[in-house]
Amino acid sequence: MPRDATRQRILDTAERHFGLYGFAGTSLRGITRDARVNVAAIHYHYGSKEQLLGATMDRIVAPVNAERLRLLDEAIAAAGGAPSVEAILSAFLCPDLILIRDLGDRGVMMARFSGRSSTEPGEVVARVLRGIFGDLGDRFIDALAVAVPDVPRSELAWRLRCVVAIITYLLANTGTGLALLDLDDVDGTAERLVAFLAPAIRSPVPAAGSMAEVALAMAGGAAS
Amino acid sequence: MPRDATRQRILDTAERHFGLYGFAGTSLRGITRDARVNVAAIHYHYGSKEQLLGATMDRIVAPVNAERLRLLDEAIAAAGGAPSVEAILSAFLCPDLILIRDLGDRGVMMARFSGRSSTEPGEVVARVLRGIFGDLGDRFIDALAVAVPDVPRSELAWRLRCVVAIITYLLANTGTGLALLDLDDVDGTAERLVAFLAPAIRSPVPAAGSMAEVALAMAGGAAS
DNA sequence: GTCTATAACGGGATAGAC
DNA sequence: GTCTATCCCGTTATAGAC
Numbered sequence: 001m002p003r004d005a006t007r008q009r010i011l012d013t014a015e016r017h018f019g020l021y022g023f024a025g026t027s028l029r030g031i032t033r034d035a036r037v038n039v040a041a042i043h044y045h046y047g048s049k050e051q052l053l054g055a056t057m058d059r060i061v062a063p064v065n066a067e068r069l070r071l072l073d074e075a076i077a078a079a080g081g082a083p084s085v086e087a088i089l090s091a092f093l094c095p096d097l098i099l100i101r102d103l104g105d106r107g108v109m110m111a112r113f114s115g116r117s118s119t120e121p122g123e124v125v126a127r128v129l130r131g132i133f134g135d136l137g138d139r140f141i142d143a144l145a146v147a148v149p150d151v152p153r154s155e156l157a158w159r160l161r162c163v164v165a166i167i168t169y170l171l172a173n174t175g176t177g178l179a180l181l182d183l184d185d186v187d188g189t190a191e192r193l194v195a196f197l198a199p200a201i202r203s204p205v206p207a208a209g210s211m212a213e214v215a216l217a218m219a220g221g222a223a224s
Numbered sequence: 225m226p227r228d229a230t231r232q233r234i235l236d237t238a239e240r241h242f243g244l245y246g247f248a249g250t251s252l253r254g255i256t257r258d259a260r261v262n263v264a265a266i267h268y269h270y271g272s273k274e275q276l277l278g279a280t281m282d283r284i285v286a287p288v289n290a291e292r293l294r295l296l297d298e299a300i301a302a303a304g305g306a307p308s309v310e311a312i313l314s315a316f317l318c319p320d321l322i323l324i325r326d327l328g329d330r331g332v333m334m335a336r337f338s339g340r341s342s343t344e345p346g347e348v349v350a351r352v353l354r355g356i357f358g359d360l361g362d363r364f365i366d367a368l369a370v371a372v373p374d375v376p377r378s379e380l381a382w383r384l385r386c387v388v389a390i391i392t393y394l395l396a397n398t399g400t401g402l403a404l405l406d407l408d409d410v411d412g413t414a415e416r417l418v419a420f421l422a423p424a425i426r427s428p429v430p431a432a433g434s435m436a437e438v439a440l441a442m443a444g445g446a447a448s
Numbered sequence: 449g450t451c452t453a454t455a456a457c458g459g460g461a462t463a464g465a466c
Numbered sequence: 467g468t469c470t471a472t473c474c475c476g477t478t479a480t481a482g483a484c
Contacts, residue, residue, distance in 0.1 A: 024249035038451055119340050119396050161404055162390050169389030172343050180385055191430045200424035206415045262469055
């Protein structure tokens with residue numbers, strides 16, 4: 001369908017620019033130059049800069065989250081209803097990593113776009129992020145609650161968000177000097193991540209006041 | 225010293241704006257409005273928008289990193305040269321959290337600024353981040369290598385950067401709907417973080433190919 | 449559906465008065 | 467040191483021709 005080749009080219013280019021420069025740092029005119037498209041075409045097809053961001057996010061996030069759920073269901077079925085923490089974490093983390101591995105440069109751009117988006121302001125971003133922490137998050141927390149019955153649900157929810165923090169950082173910095181992901185060994189990184197995080201998810205909750213009180217010091221170091 | 229009250233007010237306001245809107249999303253004119261200062265004053269005192277960002281980052285990062293090292297040395301001394309993973313993690317994580325706890329709203333803004341900065345492009349940001357991952361990171365990895373001799377240094381370095389990922393996300397989203405940090409119980413969050421991460425740091429490295437091969441599926445979910 | 453042209457505005461930076 | 471005034475550029479968005 002060569003009909004909407006323009007639409008496609010706009011979306012592909014927007015993805016790259018938003019990923020590289022962020023929302024505020026991206027200009028529609030920059031996109032038009034790279035996509036060899038006129039400024040008006042963007043407004044015709046997407047309405048506004050913010051709606052273009054929304055369309056870009058939806059195209060990436062929807063299939064990734066769907067794959068997360070599919071892998072989770074698969075893991076639950078394979079384990080007869082009680083998959084291991086490792087299997088649950090794999091289902092959560094792998095869809096993003098597979099995207100990067102299989103889509104090459106475009107996957108890298110999509111990754112950086114996704115990771116960066118979480119620190120962008122605005123209602124469009126908030127809407128997409130609510131999706132991640134809505135039903136999807138509940139499904140994964142349900143599964144974790146079965147695998148780790150000793151840790152309360154509220155704590156598991158908090159820990160899952162720590163996992164989100166790592167994957168977000170990993171995505172945002174893919175292909176940069178701060179890369180957490182070896183692009184030549186994505187599968188190996190997935191294994192390292194799961195091996196690193198599974199014991200953390202399982203760790204017993206701290207008894208109140210158990211931490212060595214290192215915190216008390218440091219009055220006003222950042223005054224000046 | 226009322227002499228450089230203007231300098232101060234500019235820097236304080238810049239900190240808030242950069243934290244709220246990011247670098248590209250911040251305008252010097254917005255800062256001048258809030259700081260009740262003229263546009264030219266910013267250029268007189270700081271030269272350019274990017275140099276203003278650099279000054280803002282330095283003011284925050286330098287004392288925090290100094291405090292990290294101080295706490296690490298303290299922990300090493302207290303433990304006779306071999307502090308626990310928990311103590312090392314506390315020294316790394318607490319300076320940021322103490323800042324938020326003790327500085328109130330300004331601490332929150334500084335936190336969001338710090339967290340957000342890591343996803344900003346540009347040379348100034350890269351320079352500051354290199355500082356974090358230079359000598360400072362090596363000192364902490366040295367300490368971890370003593371506490372966890374079974375895990376190779378390279379793996380410990382990678383894991384420490386996963387810790388950085390979490391603290392970065394936590395800072396960037398402090399006071400937002402995605403907050404990982406309970407502002408009314410900062411100490412409790414510190415304990416939870418340490419309890420969550422210490423077993424992860426200690427976990428044995430995975431044998432090659434040990435992960436359940438969940439990854440193979442998903443051909444091109446994000447095509448469209 | 450795609451273009452040109454332009455409106456309407458805000459951005460960073462600077463010169464020069466005080 | 468701090469201000470006013472201005473330069474010059476890029477921005478989003480839209481109107482209207484083709």
